Amino acid sequence: MDSRYEVVIGLEVHVQLTTKTKIFCGCSKDFGQEPNSQTCPVCLGLPGALPVLNKQVVEYAIKTGLATNHQIAPRSIFARKNYFYPDLPKGYQISQFELPICEHGWLNIETEELGKKKVGITRIHMEEDAGKLIHSDGNSSAVDLNRACTPLLEVVSEPDMRSADEAIAYLKQLHQIVMYLGVCDGNLEEGSFRCDANVSVRLWGQKELGTRAELKNLNSFRFIKQAIEYEVERQIDVIDDGGKVVQETRLFDADAGTTRSMRGKEEAHDYRYFPDPDLVPLVVDHAWVERVRAELPELPEAKLQRYQDELGLTEYDAGVISSERAVAEYFEALVGLHNNAKICANWVMGELSRALNENDIAIADCPVTPDLLAGILNRIADNTISGKIAKKVFEEIWQSGKTADQVIEEKGLKQVTDTGAIEAILDEIIAANQSQFEELKGGKEKLMGFFVGQVMKASKGKANPGMVNQLMQKKLKG
Ligand code: ADP
Ligand code: MG
Ligand code: ZN
Secondary structure (H helix, E strand, O other), rough: OOOEEEEEOOOOOEEEOOEEOOOOOOOEEOOOOOOOOOOOOOOOOOOOOOOOOOOOHHHHHHHHHHOOEEEEEEEOOHHHHHHHHOOOOOEEEEEEEOOOOOEEEEEEEEEEEEEEEEEEEEEEEEEEEEOOOOOOOOOOOEEEEEOOOOOEEEEOOOOEEOOOHHHHHHHHHHHHHHHHHHOOOOOOOOEEEEEEEEEEEEOOOOOOOOEEEEEEOOOHHHHHHHHHHHHHHHHHHHOOOOOOOEEEEEEEEEOOEEEEEEEOOOOOOOOOOOOOOOOOOOOOOOOHHHHHHHOOOOOOOHHHHHHHHHHOOHHHHHHHHHOOHHHHHHHHHHOOOOOOHHHHHHHHHHHHHHHHHHHHHHHHHHHOOOOHHHHHHHHHHHHOHHHHHHHHHHHHHHHHHHOOHHHHHHHOOOOEOOOHHHHHHHHHHHHHHHHHHHHOOOOOOOHHHHHHHHHHOOOOOOOOOHHHHHHHHHHHOO
């Protein structure tokens, strides 16, 4: 990065909502259905059909707004955004314009240089999505209106981010929040969470913003970072060559890792916005807002802090566990049943997530419930089994759904803590390895591991390793 310039980024995110039905009609919004099978006169834009606002969409907008510190407007307006495109049957998109439902929000992000930083969010408004064009052969295009009228929230940030990394931190934070709230499935690839990045550069100390380019076609966090970094370099080159950055929309080319011009400002649309006469102003009273506020879950940022302050987790562990709501809920249930939070975290991030990944299972469907896992952890804590045997028990429970106590009993996995039994094994091993034992006595300490290992092996992992060590020390002295 060129140190003479400061990077300025503002992001527009389209969040597709997980409601059952569309924003202005009762059609289902299932993904991947037969083209045009999820349509009705309203979403087909047939003359005379009237939109009816989906209350759930409003509820989700309020939720998202509150979770990102917005003020909820008591009265907001839907407008018509007019333009022509074959995937837009009415010739206009219904969107909130002058009076959106949420304004003046913000999010905290973690930055490398500054630690916590506040990023302003200008607004969140509700709107409908357009349909899709299918270019199946070279000569014709088909129109699929299943997606038409799908509810979206558009989240518009202030130009507050100063690097691609800050932009990604903001997006991940927002992504986590909408997933926590359950208002979006969060799939970037399928377009459920779409981001346009506005990027400009200016000389350090300059007050006015530089001219921006708006980057589109960014369907992964990696591409967003790549596109912004490329665009910053490009703009600096243009300026250094004595040129001027022009305001335009640019498409990211994932194969080339570059951006290229799609349309300039001259070609920008005049949308001729005006209030939609088919929809009355939306009124949201105080009681509604407060009811939604009361139902908000604890958010990832709060959990991240609490796991460190109250449960003593490291920032890293707290971050991993709080990043997904289902994981956090599993962990919290587990901590309720086993009091060593650090050990709970280790198992959730280690053995449990490994097994979930290997079997491609969501944590919500995990066969080893918090109850069952706590059963294992409690048996490690009271020395019934070792950590190593515990992994075997875990596998068994995963397969059979039995409790830890059942598995330990049936498979005879109880740790041997009977001194006499361990000593007998140890004596046999010493007898079989006399020369090594003499060397160990003579100071070759590395051999300690060998003897403990042999005892563990002979006991099939069931000897208590601490006791084996103690007994060995005694033998060496005696
Ligand atoms: P539009 O609807 O034309 O895309 P807005 O003016 O509402 O426009 O801005 C959209 C986004 O662009 C916002 O997130 C805003 O923060 C960002 N933005 C505006 N000006 C700049 C700039 N000069 N550099 C970077 N981002 C900018
Ligand atoms: Mg824009
Ligand atoms: Zn419909």
